[in-house]
Amino acid sequence: MPPSLPSIRDTLGASLEQAGWLLSMVNLTAALGGMVIALTVDRVGHRRLVVFGTALCAVASLLGGLAGSTGQLLFWRFFEGLGFIVVTVSAPTLLLRVARPHDRQRAMTFWTAYMPAGAGAMMLAAAAILPGTTWRTVWFVAAALSLAMLAALAWVAVPRRELDPAPAARRPILHEIAEVATAPGPLAIGLCFGAYAACWFAIVGFLPTLQVERLGFSPALAAIVTAAVTMANVTGNLATGWLLHRGAPRGLVIAVAAISMAFCAAAVFLDGVPDLLRLGLAVVYSAVVGVIPGALFTGLSVHAPRPELVGASTGLLMQGSNIGGLVGPPITGALVAAGGWPAAAWLTSVALGVVALAGLFLHWRERRKVGA
Numbered sequence: 001m002p003p004s005l006p007s008i009r010d011t012l013g014a015s016l017e018q019a020g021w022l023l024s025m026v027n028l029t030a031a032l033g034g035m036v037i038a039l040t041v042d043r044v045g046h047r048r049l050v051v052f053g054t055a056l057c058a059v060a061s062l063l064g065g066l067a068g069s070t071g072q073l074l075f076w077r078f079f080e081g082l083g084f085i086v087v088t089v090s091a092p093t094l095l096l097r098v099a100r101p102h103d104r105q106r107a108m109t110f111w112t113a114y115m116p117a118g119a120g121a122m123m124l125a126a127a128a129i130l131p132g133t134t135w136r137t138v139w140f141v142a143a144a145l146s147l148a149m150l151a152a153l154a155w156v157a158v159p160r161r162e163l164d165p166a167p168a169a170r171r172p173i174l175h176e177i178a179e180v181a182t183a184p185g186p187l188a189i190g191l192c193f194g195a196y197a198a199c200w201f202a203i204v205g206f207l208p209t210l211q212v213e214r215l216g217f218s219p220a221l222a223a224i225v226t227a228a229v230t231m232a233n234v235t236g237n238l239a240t241g242w243l244l245h246r247g248a249p250r251g252l253v254i255a256v257a258a259i260s261m262a263f264c265a266a267a268v269f270l271d272g273v274p275d276l277l278r279l280g281l282a283v284v285y286s287a288v289v290g291v292i293p294g295a296l297f298t299g300l301s302v303h304a305p306r307p308e309l310v311g312a313s314t315g316l317l318m319q320g321s322n323i324g325g326l327v328g329p330p331i332t333g334a335l336v337a338a339g340g341w342p343a344a345a346w347l348t349s350v351a352l353g354v355v356a357l358a359g360l361f362l363h364w365r366e367r368r369k370v371g372a
Contacts, residue, residue: 001026003126003208003223004135011134014070016209020333022070023205025077027197030085030322035180038089038315039173046090047163051153053086058146065139085322088114089315092297094163105298109241112294113234116286119204120231127223176312185303185365186313189296190320192254192358196292197324199351202332202344203268203282204230210268210341215275229282236290240298243291250295250302251363257292258355261285265348269341292355299362302369324351 005019014022030037041049057080064076092111099107126138157163180186207229211222236257243253264285267273273281296317304313328347335343 002205002226003123003130003219004138005209006212006219006222007130007135008070008073012067012070012073016333016337017330018070018074019209020205020330021074022077023201023329024326025074026081026084027322027325028078029082030318031326034085034089034317034319034322035177035312035315036173037085038311038318039176041086041090042311043173046093047157049086050090050094051150051158053083053090054146054150054153056080056083056086058143058150061139061143061146065136065143081322085318089311089318092314093311094157097163098160105244106241108297109238109294112240112297113237115293116230116233116237116290120227120234123223123227123230127220127227130223131218131220176309179305180309180312180316183303183305183313185362186300186305186316188358188361188365189299189303189313190316192320192355192362193293193296193317194320194324195351195354195358196258196289196296197321198328198331199265199324199348199355200233200289200328201325202328202347202351203265203285205329206332206336206344207268207282211279214341225279229279229286232283232286233290235287236292237294240291240294244295244298249363249366250299251359251361251366253295254292254359254362255356257289258352258359261289262349262352264288265352266345269344269348271342292359295359299366302366303362 001023005014005022008014008022009019060076060079060083064073064080067073067076091114092108095107095111096104122138122142125141129137129141204226207226208219208222211217211225212219217225240253244250261284264281267281268278268285297314300313300317301307301310304310328351331347332344335347
């Protein structure tokens with residue numbers, strides 16, 4: 001979506017505020033019911049629903065590419081979001097089943113790179129596709145990629161017996177929702193990821209538009225730069241495992257990254273910053289804050305109320321992430337419309353302050369557990 005926004009605004013006449021909702025609509029389903037979806041996945045089966053979610057992404061992308069208005073595109077973006085959240089809450093459990101016990105933390109660290117690696121790759125694809133065509137071609141390519149992934153799952157994953165669901169005693173779904181939703185650790189993780197996502201999507205989502213409108217870049221060049229910024233996040237994702245393996249406290253890793261990068265995030269939007277420096281700071285921001293998702297994902301097993309509720313805690317994390325992704329771009333769009341690009345620095349500064357406070361709280365909780 002980010003590199004395609006200028007083309008969408010030209011062909012469908014979307015306003016800046018509508019552009020913000022197009023960026024965040026994919027997050028709506030998870031924002032409304034991430035934990036319920038995760039608990040449903042636990043009961044229906046992770047392998048079955050990762051296949052369903054991938055198929056839904058393919059169909060929604062195909063029909064979204066045929067949309068004749070902004071409203072229709074928003075509608076199909078909602079179903080893309082449903083498929084996306086079903087896949088992202090199903091896949092971690094499947095990864096843990098095929099990973100050896102001593103590789104599981106490493107597997108989860110690699111898993112956290114799915115968003116920047118996939119989004120960055122799709123942005124590079126969009127940069128190659130958009131010149132000479134429109135955003136619709138990008139959507140059709142996305143649908144084809146989902147279909148290819150669906151075929152790979154059917155061929156490789158479906159027959160694997162170790163991916164069969166493990167028997168587990170389940171309590172009523174409302175009871176498990178209440179148990180996770182009232183646990184301080186998962187709540188702090190969900191809040192932290194939500195604030196992180198609000199800041200992340202505000203920067204990455206509007207970076208192509210900022211480059212085109214303010215720096216005079218072509219849409220293709222803006223897409224390439226945004227892809228580089230996005231994929232830099234993978235560096236931080238992978239560094240998390242290295243830091244935690246060497247004893248760095250999880251909560252302090254989160255807090256230090258958030259506080260130090262608040263200045264980089266604000267500088268992306270502020271006046272008076274040289275253009276090349278602005279883009280360089282965006283890359284540094286993306287790389288350093290990438291440690292935050294890895295630290296949060298690997299902390300789920302530590303802070304879940306019971307081992308059986310790691311899946312539900314993952315759902316709460318994804319719900320927080322998608323609430324942040326849902327509200328971050330529209331708030332940024334409204335701030336920019338009211339006060340120009342520098343006004344967006346208010347959102348990034350407040351969001352990263354919340355991330356730092358949540359990280360410090362998680363550090364305090366883990367020190368209490370060790371002391372106990």
